[in-house]
Amino acid sequence: MKSTLAQQIVACDTLPVLPAIAIKIIELHNDDDLYAAKVSGVISQDPALSAKLLQITNSSFFPFRREVTNITQAIAILGVNLAMSVALSSALIKMLRDSESKKHAFDHERYWRKSILGALVASELGDNIAGLNRGDIYVAALMQDIGILVLSEVLGDEYSAMYNTARNHYDLVLLEQRNWGMDHAEAGALLLKKWRLPKYIVDVVERSHCLLFDAQQLDFKQTDLVYASSLAGVVSEQWLSDVPEEEYVSDILLGALAHLGEDNYAEVVSRVISAIPSAEAVFSIDLLSSVQIDKIA
Numbered sequence: 001m002k003s004t005l006a007q008q009i010v011a012c013d014t015l016p017v018l019p020a021i022a023i024k025i026i027e028l029h030n031d032d033d034l035y036a037a038k039v040s041g042v043i044s045q046d047p048a049l050s051a052k053l054l055q056i057t058n059s060s061f062f063p064f065r066r067e068v069t070n071i072t073q074a075i076a077i078l079g080v081n082l083a084m085s086v087a088l089s090s091a092l093i094k095m096l097r098d099s100e101s102k103k104h105a106f107d108h109e110r111y112w113r114k115s116i117l118g119a120l121v122a123s124e125l126g127d128n129i130a131g132l133n134r135g136d137i138y139v140a141a142l143m144q145d146i147g148i149l150v151l152s153e154v155l156g157d158e159y160s161a162m163y164n165t166a167r168n169h170y171d172l173v174l175l176e177q178r179n180w181g182m183d184h185a186e187a188g189a190l191l192l193k194k195w196r197l198p199k200y201i202v203d204v205v206e207r208s209h210c211l212l213f214d215a216q217q218l219d220f221k222q223t224d225l226v227y228a229s230s231l232a233g234v235v236s237e238q239w240l241s242d243v244p245e246e247e248y249v250s251d252i253l254l255g256a257l258a259h260l261g262e263d264n265y266a267e268v269v270s271r272v273i274s275a276i277p278s279a280e281a282v283f284s285i286d287l288l289s290s291v292q293i294d295k296i297a
Contacts, residue, residue, distance in 0.1 A: 005180050008154050009190045015153055016099040018195050021046040022091040025084055029198050036075045043087050044071050052090045052282075053083065059278035061123070078135075085135025089119070089142050093283070096149060106152045106160040109285070114236050115145055117272075117287050120279050122232035124271045128264045129224050140204035141229040143197075147188025147205070151176065154187075169237050170212050170248060185209050204229045211252050231256055239288060239296050273297060 009015075018026075024042045028034060044050055050071050057074045058067055068074050075083040093116075100108050122141030126132040151159045162179070166172035176183040189206040204226050211230040234252050238245060245253075257265055273296070276287050288296075 005154070005182050005187075006190060009150055009187055010194060012150075012154050014101075015150065015191065016095050019091060019095050021049055022088060022095065025088045025091065026196060026198070028084055034080060036072070036080055039080050039084055040071045040075050043075075043083070046091075048094070049087060049091055052094075053087050056086055056090065056282055059282055060275045061120075061278060061282075081133060082135035085133075085139045089139045092143070096146075101153060104152055104157050104160040105164065107164045110164075111145070111148060112283070112285055113240060113287055114233070115142055116279060116283050116285060117239065118142070118144070118229075118232045118236035120275055120287075121235050121268070121272055122229055124268045124275075125228045125232055125260075127271075128260055128268060129228055132224055132228060136200060137225060137228055137232075140201050140225060141232045143188070143192065143201055144205050144208040144229050144233055145184060145188065146191060147184030147186065150187045150191050151180075151184050155180070167243075168241070168246060169233070170246070173209055173212060183209065200225060208233060211255075212248065227259075239292060269296060 021042070024045075028039060028042060031038070043053060053071065053074055054068060056062070057078060062078065068077060078086065097108075097112070100106075119138050119142035123134050123138040126134045126137040148163060152163065162175055163172060166175060173183045173185075185206055185208045188208075189202050192202045192205055207226045208230050210226060211234055231252065234249060235256075238249050238253075260268070273293055276293070280287055
């Protein structure tokens with residue numbers, strides 16, 4: 001059953017194809033002779049992507065003292081790696097949202113709220129975990145649930161109905177494994193390998209459920225990127241939930257407080273709340289209601 005589904009995913013011709021600009025940015029990640037002008041030259045080839053990068057750079061994601069008006073400035077301020085990560089994630093979001101299928105009753109709004117909020121939480125967590133690159137964790141967290149879109153496209157209405165009614169992420173993963181022998185973390189990793197995305201992103205996606213099922217055994221020091229991305233997914237789901245906190249969520253959050261410290265975690269929450277209005281404007285989506293914000297503030 002699992003091998004059959006994996007074959008279906010690899011062979012599926014209705015899954016989105018990477019746009020040319022995303023392929024070029026991925027190639028830059030593997031370029032040993034990388035410099036700012038080369039990155040600027042690639043990103044500037046796509047006016048819409050250039051405009052989005054400037055919009056994000058000028059948002060409260062990155063609260064700089066002066067307005068950034070061109071791609072060269074943006075790369076100089078963000079740095080080459082972060083600029084590439086922001087550009088790549090923007091290209092992927094546009095491609096995925098433009099290719100959303102209307103033939104299945106899939107709740108795309110629910111998917112994108114959690115994914116974008118999770119990426120925002122992850123990028124702020126990255127500032128509190130030594131050695132993490134803000135761009136790396138932003139892209140990795142944004143992509144960690146992409147397998148949900150994969151399974152929705154490959155399995156159709158049966159999966160979409162299950163996703164729309166799953167009580168929480170933990171139950172969704174159990175249902176996926178029980179029905180098809182594969183969860184969306186594995187499905188997402190298959191697609192990202194097919195797209196030739198950097199290995200660190202594939203690894204995060206493949207292990208994105210580590211906190212759900214292996215919270216006690218996770219080696220925090222050795223897996224900072226995986227830990228922070230997975231934690232961001234749990235936090236964002238809980239913030240979006242209207243039901244009482246599940247026991248497994250409480251355990252994960254208590255572990256986060258122990259790892260990060262209560263003051264650092266409170267700073268992360270505060271920075272995310274401050275960045276939400278800009279994120280909603282950048283991605284044209286409502287992330288949290290005023291009631292939900294009051295609950296977590």
